[in-house]
Structure formats: structure tokens, C-alpha cells
């Protein structure tokens with residue numbers, strides 16, 4: 001894999017897009033752009049990012065902003081928890097780090113809304129630390145380069161990607177390497193129709209050589225299972241409360257309808273539940289007549 005570094009960086013030097021957060025090593029700017037880019041296309045983020053940085057140019061400004069302004073700046077991007085976490089983390093950064101984001105991945109990971117990927121992106125892009133930032137683009141590129149059939153939705157795929165990239169990131173160009181991998185996934189190694197003829201890594205890519213680009217990466221989407229455990233926990237609580245559902249002859253709870261939990265901690269998130277013997281009865285063996 002070491003052989004991908006030079007051609008990738010040479011390609012990035014001339015093919016990279018001009019973006020407002022590119023070429024910026026201010027950790028706050030990198031952080032805001034990376035959070036905005038989660039689940040959102042680059043083109044859509046540009047205007048939001050520009051507006052945000054004009055209104056809140058520093059971590060201190062973000063920490064002090066009122067909720068209404070915060071939401072207004074985020075309006076349209078969706079997933080408002082991202083904005084809330086940005087502010088929560090900003091308060092911590094001001095309080096504990098004198099307004100400067102920490103350098104270490106471990107400390108970054110402890111801040112609200114910052115996971116492995118974002119921590120790696122901030123550490124490498126803002127601080128030049130040679131640590132991988134593994135997102136979906138990176139997983140796709142690596143899966144194809146190596147003809148790796150690991151399901152990229154499995155945590156083990158991220159671990160493998162991390163282990164593959166860690167030893168090859170050039171210490172003097174960690175920021176460029178991280179962004180070059182993103183850029184290759186965004187512009188060339190596209191999910192459906194990769195542009196292999198234009199790819200700087202075409203002569204090193206197993207999937208291209210073997211005609212496997214449409215098969216890779218492997219993504220096995222699992223169907224969601226019903227949250228029986230959670231429902232069961234709620235039901236047990238209902239049984240202990242004042243307003244019970246009907247208890248069947250079998251001794252199990254038959255039905256709980258519109259049970260209110262104002263007096264419980266659940267009230268904040270679950271005002272009412274509906275549960276049926278057929279679905280959950282088997283989990284309520286402890287209910288007495």
C-alpha cells in the first residue's frame with residue numbers, strides 16, 4: 001500500500017477542489033466543516049459553513065451563542081443534534097482547554113459529537129498528526145484497491161482500514177493525505193460508476209484489474225430488529241405502576257394502552273406505549289394475577 005502515497009498526493013495537488021475550509025489549519029474551522037459534512041453533500045455545506053464562520057468565528061463565540069441563533073445558522077442542514085453537540089463541546093473546550101481544541105485523538109474523542117472519524121480528521125488536517133480518518137469514502141477506496149470483501153458496515157472493516165493506513169501516512173503531509181483520500185472517493189472512486197480510467201491509482205487497484213469494481217465494496221444492510229428489550233423494560237415498569245393494562249387468565253399482561261408515565265423517568269421520552277400479549281407476552285412471565 002505504500003506505493004499509493006506518491007501518486008495519490010501528486011494527483012491531489014492538481015485535482016483538489018477549492019473549498020472554503022481547504023488549506024485552513026485552524027482546528028475550529030476543520031472541526032465545524034467536518035461536522036457539517038457528515039450526512040451532507042459538499043456543495044450544500046459551502047454556504048452554511050461560510051455563514052457560520054462569519055457569525056461564529058471562534059470557539060468562544062460558539063460557546064456563548066444563544067440557542068435561537070445556533071438553530072437558525074443550522075436550519076436546513078438537518079440532524080440538529082450535530083449543532084447542539086458542537087456547542088456543548090465548545091463550552092468544554094473553552095472551560096478545559098482555553099478555547100483550543102486538544103491535539104490528541106483520545107481527548108478529541110471525549111468531546112460531544114466527535115467520533116473516531118472526526119477526531120482523526122481534526123488531528124491530521126489541523127495538527128498534521130499522521131493518524132487515519134476513516135469514513136465511507138475511504139472504506140470504499142481501500143476495499144477496491146485491495147479487493148477486500150469485508151463488509152464495510154462491520155466495525156472490523158474500520159479497524160482494518162485504520163491498520164492499513166496508519167503506517168503509510170507521510171508525517172510531513174498528513175493533512176494532504178487525509179484530504180486526498182476523501183477527494184479520491186468523492187471525485188473518482190465513486191460508489192456506482194468509478195472513473196478508473198482517470199484514477200491515479202488505477203495501475204495499483206486490484207478491483208479495476210480484475211473487473212470487480214461493481215461488486216466492491218460489500219455492504220450488508222441488516223434489517224432492524226424490534227426493540228423488545230426496551231419495550232419489556234417499559235412494560236415491567238407499567239406492571240409496577242398504578243394504571244395497569246388488562247391481565248389475562250394466563251397471568252400475563254394482555255395489553256397496555258395509553259399508559260402514562262408522568263411519574264416516571266420514562267415520561268421525558270415515552271409518553272405512552274402500546275404493547276400486546278402476542279408480541280411481548282413471552283417476555284412477561286413474571287407478571288402475577
Ligand code: SF4
Nearest residue numbers: 189196199202205208
Ligand atoms: S482504479 Fe477505480 S476502483 Fe480502483 S481506486 Fe481507482 S477509481 Fe477506485
